[in-house]
Protein backbone atom coordinates (compact mmCIF):
# COMPACT_ATOMS: atom_id res chain seq x y z
CA UNK A 859 0.00 0.00 0.00
CA UNK A 860 1.33 3.36 -1.05
CA UNK A 861 0.89 5.97 1.63
CA UNK A 862 1.00 9.64 0.79
CA UNK A 863 2.92 11.55 3.46
CA UNK A 864 3.65 15.25 3.55
CA UNK A 865 7.29 16.26 3.82
CA UNK A 866 8.51 16.84 7.34
CA UNK A 867 9.86 20.17 8.51
CA UNK A 868 13.34 19.91 9.98
CA UNK A 869 13.66 21.53 13.41
CA UNK A 870 17.31 22.43 12.76
CA UNK A 871 17.32 24.04 9.30
CA UNK A 872 13.55 24.76 9.15
CA UNK A 873 13.32 23.30 5.65
CA UNK A 874 11.00 20.57 4.43
CA UNK A 875 12.61 17.24 3.61
CA UNK A 876 11.56 13.70 2.91
CA UNK A 877 14.54 11.92 4.41
CA UNK A 878 15.62 12.15 8.00
CA UNK A 879 15.05 10.92 11.53
CA UNK A 880 12.40 11.64 14.13
CA UNK A 881 13.53 12.47 17.66
CA UNK A 882 10.88 13.03 20.33
CA UNK A 883 8.28 13.49 17.57
CA UNK A 884 10.44 16.20 16.00
CA UNK A 885 12.01 15.76 12.62
CA UNK A 886 15.68 16.23 11.77
CA UNK A 887 16.58 15.94 8.10
CA UNK A 888 19.29 13.60 6.94
CA UNK A 889 21.54 16.48 5.95
CA UNK A 890 21.38 18.12 9.39
CA UNK A 891 21.73 14.77 11.12
CA UNK A 892 24.92 14.02 9.21
CA UNK A 893 26.21 17.54 9.85
CA UNK A 894 25.51 17.23 13.57
CA UNK A 895 27.27 13.90 13.76
CA UNK A 896 30.42 15.14 12.10
CA UNK A 897 30.51 18.52 13.88
CA UNK A 898 33.03 18.37 16.72
CA UNK A 899 32.01 19.77 20.12
CA UNK A 900 34.65 22.52 19.84
CA UNK A 901 33.29 23.68 16.49
CA UNK A 902 31.64 27.12 16.46
CA UNK A 903 28.49 25.65 14.91
CA UNK A 904 28.00 23.08 17.66
CA UNK A 905 26.17 25.42 20.10
CA UNK A 906 23.65 26.11 17.33
CA UNK A 907 22.81 22.43 17.11
CA UNK A 908 22.57 22.19 20.89
CA UNK A 909 20.09 25.09 20.95
CA UNK A 910 17.98 23.48 18.24
CA UNK A 911 18.01 20.16 20.06
CA UNK A 912 17.08 21.88 23.32
CA UNK A 913 13.84 23.03 21.68
CA UNK A 914 12.88 19.39 21.42
CA UNK A 915 13.68 18.70 25.07
CA UNK A 916 11.81 21.79 26.30
CA UNK A 917 8.80 20.80 24.25
CA UNK A 918 8.91 17.36 25.75
CA UNK A 919 8.81 18.77 29.30
CA UNK A 920 5.92 21.17 28.58
Ligand SMILES: [Zn+2]
Nearest residue numbers: 868871887890
Ligand atom coordinates in the same frame (compact mmCIF):
# COMPACT_ATOMS: atom_id res chain seq x y z
ZN1 LIG B 1 17.67 20.07 8.40
